[in-house]
Amino acid sequence: MESVMSCLQFSALTLMLLIVCCTFSDCYDPLDPNGRITVTFDIHEWRTDGYLARVTIQNYYQYRHVDKPGWSIGWAWTQKEIIWSISGAFATVQGDCSAFKHQIPHSCQPKPVIADLTPDASPENTSENCCRGGLLSAWAIDPSNSFSSFEITVGNLDINATLHPPANLTLSAPGPGYTCGPVTDTNPTESLDIGGRRKVQVYKTWKSTCTYSSFLANKKPVCCVSLSTFYNRKVTTCPECSCGCKETNQNAVECISEGSSSSLSDLNSLDMVQCTDHMCPVRVHWHVKNNYMSHWRVKITVSNYNYKRNYSNWNVLVQHPGFSEKVITYSFNSTTLPTFGFTDKIALFWGLQFYNNELLQADEEEQGSVTTDILLEKDLRIFTLSNGWALPRRIYFSGEECEMPLPDTFPVLPNISSSVKHPHCLMLILLVYLTCKMLIT
Numbered sequence: 001m002e003s004v005m006s007c008l009q010f011s012a013l014t015l016m017l018l019i020v021c022c023t024f025s026d027c028y029d030p031l032d033p034n035g036r037i038t039v040t041f042d043i044h045e046w047r048t049d050g051y052l053a054r055v056t057i058q059n060y061y062q063y064r065h066v067d068k069p070g071w072s073i074g075w076a077w078t079q080k081e082i083i084w085s086i087s088g089a090f091a092t093v094q095g096d097c098s099a100f101k102h103q104i105p106h107s108c109q110p111k112p113v114i115a116d117l118t119p120d121a122s123p124e125n126t127s128e129n130c131c132r133g134g135l136l137s138a139w140a141i142d143p144s145n146s147f148s149s150f151e152i153t154v155g156n157l158d159i160n161a162t163l164h165p166p167a168n169l170t171l172s173a174p175g176p177g178y179t180c181g182p183v184t185d186t187n188p189t190e191s192l193d194i195g196g197r198r199k200v201q202v203y204k205t206w207k208s209t210c211t212y213s214s215f216l217a218n219k220k221p222v223c224c225v226s227l228s229t230f231y232n233r234k235v236t237t238c239p240e241c242s243c244g245c246k247e248t249n250q251n252a253v254e255c256i257s258e259g260s261s262s263s264l265s266d267l268n269s270l271d272m273v274q275c276t277d278h279m280c281p282v283r284v285h286w287h288v289k290n291n292y293m294s295h296w297r298v299k300i301t302v303s304n305y306n307y308k309r310n311y312s313n314w315n316v317l318v319q320h321p322g323f324s325e326k327v328i329t330y331s332f333n334s335t336t337l338p339t340f341g342f343t344d345k346i347a348l349f350w351g352l353q354f355y356n357n358e359l360l361q362a363d364e365e366e367q368g369s370v371t372t373d374i375l376l377e378k379d380l381r382i383f384t385l386s387n388g389w390a391l392p393r394r395i396y397f398s399g400e401e402c403e404m405p406l407p408d409t410f411p412v413l414p415n416i417s418s419s420v421k422h423p424h425c426l427m428l429i430l431l432v433y434l435t436c437k438m439l440i441t
Helices: 002-027 416-440
Strands: 037-047 050-059 072-076 082-087 089-091 113-116 147-155 167-172 178-180 184-186 190-193 198-201 204-212 223-229 232-236 282-291 295-304 315-320 327-329 333-337 345-350 368-377 394-397
Touching: 037 167, 082 089, 113 147, 167 178, 167 204, 223 394, 282 394, 295 315, 327 333
Parallel strands: 223 282
Antiparallel strands: 037 050, 037 204, 050 147, 072 113, 072 167, 082 147, 089 113, 178 204, 184 204, 190 198, 223 232, 282 295, 295 368, 315 345, 315 394, 327 368, 333 345
């Protein structure tokens, strides 16, 4: 009995270690090892019973953005603080403020949750760099819109009280998946004044760092990759059940058959995809289109199979050795990103403003899609069409890794030897005939 208990304890410990290791590795993105979102509290004015602080949410992820309905942050007060007022954001719940007779606080919640205002907010409620509707752009795409700020007046503190930062910071951006570290003291934030000739700093700065994990978000894959080439008629489709299966099982996904007479307006689900073998809301197709003397051409098509959602400010990240040379993109924006320990290069693609930066939802007739041709310069020392070199190593859609086909299913160059099978067979027949003749004689 004791040995059985020891075995069970060992198994439980092993399982816990595996979960911790998997969670840690899942938070670390090798293509964006410095990706994170920081939440900074800068105290720049003291009040008789508290302080005035500017809170800044900064997205340092290269290609992961915060989409609709936007971010919200929460924390737990460590003393009996209340929020007298907020500019540029709002507390989602006021709470019980009955103890305050003469001035009603904005929020008396011991664990407030703060959300961003929309761009059409009244001017008296706004502050600098606020009111983006909770949206944060990816750092590599639009750094000027990758952060948001609001001002908060905190009170109900004794004038001689020692200030403590908020505890248990949480970030929804949107939905789960982010884990935030403790809010700790750091070097006070500095800024420049008098045309950059004078440095000024705030009284105190607290900061927390948040990282994303798809494991914690408990998300199914949202995209898959299919492949084709000009030199092979075979199309490598997305892996079957990449994002779930149509069959009735624990991974079943609700879907609508193409050309179905069902009214899409009657659908209650927030996500409803077209019935396919892969069952993914998004598919990225990579087609090797042409091979020239000094260049080669690829076509990328991103298709939306979701009947209920447009993907705003989408992006596609591709890992491929060919991006080490000059790249010309015709219908998308593009940039290459620094790599850390990879020989393959990374290119980031996103839509043109007011043209194709929104990937429209599917309708009864067809799925929405955006596409571009990419012209890549050749490095003749490494360029080849054999062994799948011209096909991508890894693809992400809006920060989520897409399911790739297995390498043994990739389209390959035609086997030249297959065209000479008949002469080989004739030679073999002749050899057998001569051998038999010699044996008979």
